[in-house]
Amino acid sequence: MSEVRWLNAEEQQVWRGFMTAVTKFTEHLDRQLQRDSGMPMAYYEIxxxxxxxxxxxxxMSELATVCHSSRSRLSHAVARLEKEGWVERRACASDRRGSIAALTAAGYAVLETAAPGHVSAVREHLFDVLTAEQLRVLANISRAVDSGLTVECARAQEELAEF
Structure with missing residues (x-):
């Protein structure tokens, strides 16, 4: 086992600041969607x-991947969206084991109503508080972190496939 590379004081500060900002931002967006549209952010993302x-x-399997969700969590969310009449599940013609989630007209209408408030909240609390240079840096940082995790996730999936 390799030795742990502990965070120094500056790294601790950056890490905690990053986690606080991401958590507060995500919670704010979730509250805004709940208040204005009656749905959590996870449903909006679907x-x-x-x-x-x-x-x-x-x-459903592709939707779970796109939404960065487990299949069971996504299935539960889609069931709730079905009850609202916003999504319907269909059998997959090419694979009897699979199913397809489809957005209904009512779901599209709800999304059209929810989107302006959500986009305004994102703009106000992300884009409007950063300079153009900070946005470029954030984009580069986001790509780097995503790239590292994409490689790690692919490696983990290969290990699971071996079992």
Missing amino acids: LVALSETPDHALR
Whole structure:
């Protein structure tokens, strides 16, 4: 086992500041969506993901990947969205084991109503508080962190596939 590379004082400060900012930002967006649209951010993200496909539908496994969600958590969320009439599940014609989540007209209408408030909150609390240079740096940082985690996630999935 390799020795732990502990964080120094500056790294601790950056880490904690980053986590505080991400947590507060995410909680704010979730509260805004709950207050204004009656849905948590996770449901909004599912509706957005479906709205961005040409036929407004995705296989459940693909939707879980796009939404960075476990299949069981996504299945529960889609069941709630079905009860609201915003999403419907269909059998997958090419694979009897799979199912497809499809955005309904009512779901699209709810998304159209929710989007302006959500985008305004994102703009106000992210884009409006950063300079153009800070946004470029944030984009680069986000890509670097995502890239490192994408490699790690792929490695973990390969290990799981071996079992």
